[in-house]
Amino acid sequence: MIEYITVEEVDALLGSSWSAADKKDEAVLIANVWMTNQQLPDTDPMPEEWKRAAAYVAREAAKGGIYGQAEYGLMSKSVQAGDVSSSKTFASNHKIVSAGESLALALLKPWLGGLGGGVFMLKRI
Template sequence: MATYITVVDVDTILGTSWTTPDKKDRAVMQANAYLTSFNLSGVDMDAIPEEVKQAGAELAKCAADGVLYQQQSSGSLEAKTVKAGSVTTSKTFGAIDSSSTKAQAEGIQFALALLNPWLRSSFGFDVCR
């Protein structure tokens, strides 16, 4: 796991009261794991850009608040009915759109916006000539 942010960085960016001292190390570790999962392209690990540090701080705050890895448990109830001749069948189920950015906390959305220049599209590839 790469280290993009430290507790000292988050304390500097958000102030020391962003969470209780007992949660800080774990929250920063979770933020670094989250950032590492993106395989950020072009980030100089010897001089982490301020935007990446800010994003890491936002993610650490979300982790401390318990929303960084929170599972979405609400959605919409949907029902489908199919009729073929005299036979009718219906199915009722809950649908959750977990891919929607609306399903993510505000701090996570802000962090992703900050990271946009370093995020690679999963559909893109490099072409060398």
């Protein structure tokens, strides 16, 4: 696992109230795992956008929004009450992306091959 962010850096970027003190270490651990799993290219220095993305993921992780409960196997759900019915069908890999995770992905998009246009692009800093 690569260390993209520390508790102190998240505090500096988002203010110290981004999470309760007892949740910060685990949230930063989760953020670093999440960032490592994005398979970003090896670049030095690390772009500031990566630090900011990791901070948003840490804040989301502290709220339980990253690597939380997952729903698998639901392909269809139907409810009917009299003449009114409702139906939903989800793919087995259905996932809800939180606002913080979505923002982090947007910040990382230039460096993500599959999500950012095919070829890794490195920004000159």
